Amino acid sequence: MRLNNLTLKSLAVLSHKGGVGKSSIAVNLAVHLAKEGKSVCLLDNDFHGPSLMTFFKKDPEVQWLNNYLLNNEPAENCLQNFSLPLGLSGNLWIGFADPGSESIHNIIRIDQDTSFKMLQNLIRLKKQLRKPPYDIEYLIMDSAAGNTYGTVNVMLITGASLFIIKISNADIFGTSQMIAGLYKQLKSRSLVLGNLIPSTDEDSEKFTDIKKMIEELFNKDIGKNAVEFLGWIPTDQKLQKLEFNAAIRRLKGDKVSRVIYTLNQPNHVFSKTLSKIIPSLFGEVE
Amino acid sequence: MIVYAVYIITTDGRTIVAETFHENIPNDILLGGLLTALQNMATEITKSKSEMKTIEIEGLCYHIRSFGLIRIVLVTNLPRSPDDFLQTLGLRFMKQYGETLIDWDSNLNVFLPFKDTIKEIMEIGTTIDSSKSIIPSKKLSPTEIFSLPHQLQATALAIVSLERGTVQEIANETEEESLQMISANLSSLLELGFIGKTKTKEEEVYFCSQ
Numbered sequence: 352m353r354l355n356n357l358t359l360k361s362l363a364v365l366s367h368k369g370g371v372g373k374s375s376i377a378v379n380l381a382v383h384l385a386k387e388g389k390s391v392c393l394l395d396n397d398f399h400g401p402s403l404m405t406f407f408k409k410d411p412e413v414q415w416l417n418n419y420l421l422n423n424e425p426a427e428n429c430l431q432n433f434s435l436p437l438g439l440s441g442n443l444w445i446g447f448a449d450p451g452s453e454s455i456h457n458i459i460r461i462d463q464d465t466s467f468k469m470l471q472n473l474i475r476l477k478k479q480l481r482k483p484p485y486d487i488e489y490l491i492m493d494s495a496a497g498n499t500y501g502t503v504n505v506m507l508i509t510g511a512s513l514f515i516i517k518i519s520n521a522d523i524f525g526t527s528q529m530i531a532g533l534y535k536q537l538k539s540r541s542l543v544l545g546n547l548i549p550s551t552d553e554d555s556e557k558f559t560d561i562k563k564m565i566e567e568l569f570n571k572d573i574g575k576n577a578v579e580f581l582g583w584i585p586t587d588q589k590l591q592k593l594e595f596n597a598a599i600r601r602l603k604g605d606k607v608s609r610v611i612y613t614l615n616q617p618n619h620v621f622s623k624t625l626s627k628i629i630p631s632l633f634g635e636v637e
Numbered sequence: 638m639i640v641y642a643v644y645i646i647t648t649d650g651r652t653i654v655a656e657t658f659h660e661n662i663p664n665d666i667l668l669g670g671l672l673t674a675l676q677n678m679a680t681e682i683t684k685s686k687s688e689m690k691t692i693e694i695e696g697l698c699y700h701i702r703s704f705g706l707i708r709i710v711l712v713t714n715l716p717r718s719p720d721d722f723l724q725t726l727g728l729r730f731m732k733q734y735g736e737t738l739i740d741w742d743s744n745l746n747v748f749l750p751f752k753d754t755i756k757e758i759m760e761i762g763t764t765i766d767s768s769k770s771i772i773p774s775k776k777l778s779p780t781e782i783f784s785l786p787h788q789l790q791a792t793a794l795a796i797v798s799l800e801r802g803t804v805q806e807i808a809n810e811t812e813e814e815s816l817q818m819i820s821a822n823l824s825s826l827l828e829l830g831f832i833g834k835t836k837t838k839e840e841e842v843y844f845c846s847q
């Protein structure tokens with residue numbers, strides 16, 4: 352008899368460059384799934400630029416994920432359930448990366464031995480998440496941009512990788528090269544989602560054309576059908592304004608959290624795009 | 638911890654007990670390392686007066702501790718000093734042979750019974766590598782695992798998580814592979830030098846380096 356229950360599905364959210372929407376997408380995906388009644392765990396694995404605490408109010412009693420991975424703190428002390436505060440029907444366990452300067456300093460100097468220990472603890476955490484009280488069905492890992500020890504660890508322990516790209520020259524070709532560089536070694540499925548597309552029109556003909564060109568590039572760089580292009584999320588001007596205003600309020604000393612569309616705006620393009628691609632992300636097609 | 642060899646050496650440099658547990662590491666490699674370790678120890682001692690020392694040579698760790706007229710040398714796979722074992726070995730030896738040593742007539746046979754004592758002491762809590770076993774020459778770092786062929790990755794991750802385990806235990810740790818698959822993968826990882834295998838009385842245990 353196997354100890355593990357086989358239903359845990361896992362996803363790494365990655366990108367070539369920073370600021371392309373990894374965290375926003377990881378958060379909205381996780382909240383959407385938990386709202387649907389699923390048991391979800393969302394981990395901030397971007398130790399260079401932690402950001403989950405900008406979306407959720409972390410309980411000061413809850414320890415940072417860094418302490419579990421590096422300092423032998425039990426995992427249960429490093430996970431916080433947001434099911435109740437957000438009114439979700441499923442559980443949403445979140446592990447936060449420490450944004451403090453000392454911890455960032457330590458992460459910058461990470462060596463092979465430490466990254467080995469982090470990997471070891473991540474594998475063990477994944478195992479623990481399969482069991483009660485967690486019984487996690489979906490594990491989503493927000494990552495740092497580019498290739499770091501951290502992203503290698505995340506790719507090793509997840510079943511699929513979602514690369515977020517901005518459709519800009521540098522990012523699209525860079526991502527293609529990045530996946531090509533990694534792909535020979537990737538055991539997981541690789542998926543690509545565009546974000547921050549300047550126009551809001553959802554002209555399907557134009558979409559098909561662009562999708563075709565991007566897929567051709569990936570086919571050429573990486574191999575035929577090695578990567579699936581899932582579509583894109585347009586730039587939401589309102590969101591940029593909201594984020595700006597929130598930042599100003601924060602500077603004034605208010606406690607503000609960033610907006611999560613899937614929480615209460617199911618018709619927002621963010622929510623609609625993400626809920627549409629979930630079956631592809633987790634291999635639930637057919 | 639795996640113990641590859643135990644040596645007892647007099648302060649004037651004569652090996653009076655030598656017990657090795659490893660067929661795959663040639664004796665001259667062990668002894669060559671031992672010589673370097675002792676030389677190192679000698680210079681260190683005059684400098685620091687310390688009576689304990691761990692010296693790593695070609696992946697083997699030589700732990701040396703002085704007890705009056707003798708030095709105990711334990712060769713293991715880990716840099717952490719096995720203080721308990723050194724202590725027990727030293728004290729037991731001095732208790733059994735302390736007086737013999739004072740006016741010893743160079744007959745090595747008198748110390749032969751101590752080989753059994755060594756085995757007895759070692760059997761508690763260490764793996765005596767008395768079978769054909771292989772130590773890992775490479776570490777399974779995240780980037781090494783990432784560069785492995787796909788089909789080996791899950792097995793590698795399982796052994797990293799467990800640190801050591803039987804084929805069955807490693808199979809339980811992975812998500813979906815069969816016992817035969819895991820067995821084959823472990824053999825490949827062993828061949829590639831990423832993991833080691835030891836055989837204790839009734840089971841085969843695979844392990845990775847820490």
Ligand SMILES: Nc1ncnc2c1ncn2[C@@H]1O[C@H](COP(=O)(O)OP(=O)(O)O)[C@@H](O)[C@H]1O
Pocket residue numbers: 366368369370371372373374375376402546547548584585586587588590591594
């Ligand atoms: N589709 C979008 N429309 C408008 N702004 C967006 C969109 N996606 C992300 N953003 C904004 O872009 C910024 C970077 O997003 P974030 O998720 O933090 O990226 P990353 O995690 O890749 O660094 C944030 O201010 C976020 O609100």
Ligand SMILES: [Mg+2]
Pocket residue numbers: 373374375397400402493494
């Ligand atoms: Mg981010």
